[in-house]
Amino acid sequence: MEHESRLLQASVVCLLAMVLLVPLAKRMQLGAVLGYLIGGVLIGPGVLGLIDQPGSILRISELGVVMLMFIIGLELSPKRLWLMRHAVFGAGLAQVLLCGAAIGGMAMAFFQQHWTSALVLGLGLALSSTAFVLQLLAERRELHMPHGRLAFSMLLFQDIAAIPLMAMVPLLSGVSQPDSGEDPLVELLKVVACVGGLIIGGRYLLRPLFRIVAKGDLQDILTATALLVVMGSALLMEWIGVSMALGAFLAGVLLAESEYRHALEAKIEPFKGMLLGLFFLGVGMNINLGLLVDSFWTVLGLALLLILLKLPLIALVGRFPGRLQPDSALRLGVVLAGGGEFAFVIFSIAHRHGLFDAGLHDLLVLTITLSMALTPLVVMLLSLFARPARRAAALEPEEPSIDHEPRVIIMGMGRVGQVVARLLHAQRVPFVGFDTAVETVEFNRKISNLPIYYGNPLRLEILHAAKAEHAQFFVIATDDGPTNIQTARLVRQRYPHMKVITRALDWAQLHTLLDLEAGPVRETFFSSLEMGRQVLLGLGLSEQQTAARLERFRRHDEQMLQELHKVISDETASLRATHAYFDDLESLFARDVLEEPVTPPKYSDPL
Numbered sequence: 004m005e006h007e008s009r010l011l012q013a014s015v016v017c018l019l020a021m022v023l024l025v026p027l028a029k030r031m032q033l034g035a036v037l038g039y040l041i042g043g044v045l046i047g048p049g050v051l052g053l054i055d056q057p058g059s060i061l062r063i064s065e066l067g068v069v070m071l072m073f074i075i076g077l078e079l080s081p082k083r084l085w086l087m088r089h090a091v092f093g094a095g096l097a098q099v100l101l102c103g104a105a106i107g108g109m110a111m112a113f114f115q116q117h118w119t120s121a122l123v124l125g126l127g128l129a130l131s132s133t134a135f136v137l138q139l140l141a142e143r144r145e146l147h148m149p150h151g152r153l154a155f156s157m158l159l160f161q162d163i164a165a166i167p168l169m170a171m172v173p174l175l176s177g178v179s180q181p182d183s184g185e186d187p188l189v190e191l192l193k194v195v196a197c198v199g200g201l202i203i204g205g206r207y208l209l210r211p212l213f214r215i216v217a218k219g220d221l222q223d224i225l226t227a228t229a230l231l232v233v234m235g236s237a238l239l240m241e242w243i244g245v246s247m248a249l250g251a252f253l254a255g256v257l258l259a260e261s262e263y264r265h266a267l268e269a270k271i272e273p274f275k276g277m278l279l280g281l282f283f284l285g286v287g288m289n290i291n292l293g294l295l296v297d298s299f300w301t302v303l304g305l306a307l308l309l310i311l312l313k314l315p316l317i318a319l320v321g322r323f324p325g326r327l328q329p330d331s332a333l334r335l336g337v338v339l340a341g342g343g344e345f346a347f348v349i350f351s352i353a354h355r356h357g358l359f360d361a362g363l364h365d366l367l368v369l370t371i372t373l374s375m376a377l378t379p380l381v382v383m384l385l386s387l388f389a390r391p392a393r394r395a396a397a398l399e400p401e402e403p404s405i406d407h408e409p410r411v412i413i414m415g416m417g418r419v420g421q422v423v424a425r426l427l428h429a430q431r432v433p434f435v436g437f438d439t440a441v442e443t444v445e446f447n448r449k450i451s452n453l454p455i456y457y458g459n460p461l462r463l464e465i466l467h468a469a470k471a472e473h474a475q476f477f478v479i480a481t482d483d484g485p486t487n488i489q490t491a492r493l494v495r496q497r498y499p500h501m502k503v504i505t506r507a508l509d510w511a512q513l514h515t516l517l518d519l520e521a522g523p524v525r526e527t528f529f530s531s532l533e534m535g536r537q538v539l540l541g542l543g544l545s546e547q548q549t550a551a552r553l554e555r556f557r558r559h560d561e562q563m564l565q566e567l568h569k570v571i572s573d574e575t576a577s578l579r580a581t582h583a584y585f586d587d588l589e590s591l592f593a594r595d596v597l598e599e600p601v602t603p604p605k606y607s608d609p610l
Contacts, residue, residue, distance in 0.1 A: 013060065016053045020042035035280075036138050042284055043287020049290065060288060063278075068133075070271050070275035070278060071137075071279060073254060074255065075162070076253065076256040091156045094160075095160025095164075098320045103126040103128075107126070126349075130343040130349075131339040131340075131342070132341060133345075134283075135375055135378070137155070138279070143382070147408075149326075149328075150331040153321055157320075165349065172358065197239055201254065209254075210261055216228050217457050229271055236251055238250070262445065262457045265458050265469050268468035269464035269465045302369045303373065315336065317335055317339050318336035410433050411435075411475065413437070414480065420436060423480060424451075425453075433454075435455075437458045474498075492519055503520075507523035536553055
């Protein structure tokens, strides 16, 4: 009972720190991440002592990094990764090698570190915090600017590079892990087997599993299934001694082209945000304040030295060969100059295998944490003196976008939605289509390879996962009238900038959608006009005569519709307007009939 009470108390304290300090930090332009770090320091054992076991909090909160890596994997289909190959494997590799060599060389030359320790130290400090930097760029709305896109590519390479680096540390130490008596070759085979099993299972088992859950339309079970995939893959990787983040990242990449991608992202996103906040709180709690007080100037000097070493090298990589303007390259260097959370893991492994002593390990942890805490301050100072980021971004050379932000969202991929999707695809307009019927989604993806996914856009988290805020049009094409109206109302409220075009099934829905300014399109009107056109042509009218009369009829019909909409609530006035419509219709074409009599064509009798 006492354990449950302490757990509840720790949860309340963490939530209270988040609620009070994070909004305050954002209000002071310090950023949410710095607010989490300050909150962790305050509630940790070094200050108020409200939580006396911060290590357990940090361990649980590492799942936030795991879920972040899963969502990053979801964003990276093999096709998109191929488009990003130059930025990821070119700029990313150059940044890690340059920064690693400079830091490692300095560790050997000035701090008398053995070459093995210096190698781990240099490459570990070359890594930046994926969670920290992406959160910082998102808060400042710079994630889709040139320096933000290149930062994302470099961070992706760093996350990939962290995995072999973790595996390399035991080999450099010259000893096996204390709890493992297996041969290194056996351990390597185990890693290959588990990664291969994860890839095969993800390809042939996960999609059928999600299909079964989606057909049952059980949203809670879909959430549980998404969590099971993320945490199960992470646990599998940890079992074989590899980073949990690798398993989650691989699972995300395997599902990146799945029709359930946006639904999965929507389910994981809330857990990721909360656990990432808890992760930064845990980092703050674990800061050794005693060492920080005793060696404050040493830690501050090392943190500034780390930033001053990495910043110009990263900016240089950003500039060459002509990627970024000087201002943007400087911003890139600033956001990536701090340390990263993977360094905590790598240095912990190095300490466990005897490459670092306890004092060096604690000093490095403090240095990384302080460098992360200084980053928002440096960014804020830079924004005061440098050219505004958006003005600087306008000077960047245009390059192909790899973000795949849709310009159109289509809800309903039946008869109507399919035609709209094919038209947009033919015109190379980026779009995303959704349907709640698993069979419809699978059929469309099987025959077309179009970006069509399972999901209900009535759930705002689905639209957020699809980046609907960047779209210009929302096409509602289902055959469910009440759902169309409900969706149109939601989209008009949530995305007032977006133009809504809605399939109207009958007159009642038509007038409701007109009230919502939801661009109603009568589903049978234009097909009926086409049938009428073919009849008139068959009766002997020319193409020009037929086109002119149909256009006149269409304008008259739409004018009548607007007049009728003004009095739709008055039954008597509506009936009077309808009668007037038919009277006007007869007079509208009366002269056509007198001046251009229709002569039926002569048909030969087949008998």
